[in-house]
Amino acid sequence: MEPSTTDDPAKSHGNHTNNHHSLQSQIHDHHHGIGTLSSTSILIIIVSSISVVVVLTIFLIIAMLRRYKYSKDGGNCRDFSSCNTSKFIAHTTLRFTPSPVFGNISDVKGGCLYGSNMGHKPPGKYKGVQVFTYKELEIATNKFSEANVTLNEGYGVVYRGTLSDGTVAAIKMLHRAGKQGERAFRIEVDLLSRLHSPYLVELLGYCADRNHRLLVFEFMPNGTLQHHLHHKQYRPLDWGTRLRIALDCARALEFLHELTIPAVIHRDFKCSNILLDQNFRAKVSDFGSAKMGSERINARNSTCLPSTTGYLAPEYASTGKLTTKSDVYSYGVVLLQLLTGRKPVDTKQPSGEHVLVSWALPRLTNRDKIVEMVDPAMKDQYSKKDLIQVAAIAAVCVQPEADYRPLMTDVVQSLIPLVKNLSSVSSSCSSRFVNQMLCSPRPM
DSSP, rough: OOOOOOOOOOHHHHHHHHHHHHHHHHHEEEEEEEHHHHHHHHHHHHHHHHHHHHHHHHHHHHHHHHHHHHHHHTOOOOGGGSOOOOHHHHTTOOOOOOOOOOOOOOGEEETTOOOOTTTTOOOSTTTEEEEOOOHHHHHHHTTTGGEEEEEEEEEEEEEEEEOTOEEHHHHEEEOHHHHHHHHHHHHHHHHHHOOTTBOOOEEEEEETTTTOOOOEEEOOOTTBBHHHHOOOTTTOOOOHHHHHHHHHHHHHHHHHSSSSESSOOOOOOOOOGGGEEOOEEEOOOOOOEEEEEEEEOTTOOOOGGGGGGGGHHHHHHHHOOOOOOOOOOHHHHHHHHHHHHHBOOTTSSTTTTTHHHHHHHGGOOOOHHHHHOOGGGGTTOOOOHHHHHHHHHHHHHHHGGGSSOOOOHHHHHHHHHHHHHTTTTTTOOOOOHHHHHHHHHHOO
């Protein structure tokens, strides 16, 4: 007998009923599970959110503490041998905001510099810069003795002084008067309180006591580049020292132009504003005329222009258009001075050679004429190959058209290999002469 292929209707119905109840049970269990999962998920989300907020708060506090510590330290690097200056420069970007310390010019009161939003309480220290009384600086300079004068020019007198903590400092007493002088003083203090670079002179403090305006800087024992190039009582600078000075100055302008936001335009870059330390390493000073960002100055107002016209870029002198390329032109003039030993404008030179740039520019593309231009004080103790490269850099820096001038970063990168190779170049250089130049004491 064959098995039946037809299911029992009652059995089938029972199975169907059981399956229906089972499905309902699964659906009920499923919905119950969803409700339970939703509550758990919500709890997890809340706990996770709170955890994230706590973690972010902790990181924010740590970041603020680190930033406070860095600003307290000032990012300073006084010892070249103990800090990686190239790393500091390459990774430092400054952003400027209006200083809360300096209000209107009328807010300058006797004793110190007050800010309009600080009531009438002296700030004590601003950005790590100390506030001095006139009496303190009078004591430091032995009552501003003539014996302590290291520099006396139109903008003021610089004294060597010893502060109460034993620090030897350069104390500049400004002669500038009126709103223009007050503005220059405030700009200098504000900028150098914010700018920290091994290639800029360090501001230690200032004094705004009654009508007195004084700036206190780190002391640079070898004075200005101007003196070493153009005063016969100073021993001539050798080629290697000149190259290093050129690179230090290029790094200073690179820092101002390309590593600060907005860019700082020095506007009065010249040899008398380049100071030399005990190792003849250069630092740039005098920021009283500096500007932040490109702008147009009224060229008819001579008080807006630096006093030394031999350094002025053509477009700046004629139209008042001011950009970082104006500083590049001034740098090119300084480079020509390092090469030739000549002043930017010298009426004692033969006819047609009074203005350094006009005389030098046509010769900078002729190798033979470049050699003829070299400062006789170097007595042929230099690398001709390096000389030609430096002349090429100077040529592009003093181009009449601003757009043809290079960025200071490009100048730095061009000079670095020359400075690195100083020990191996110049096969014709007398070692006796070099040793004498580097080791003999030089008068101040």
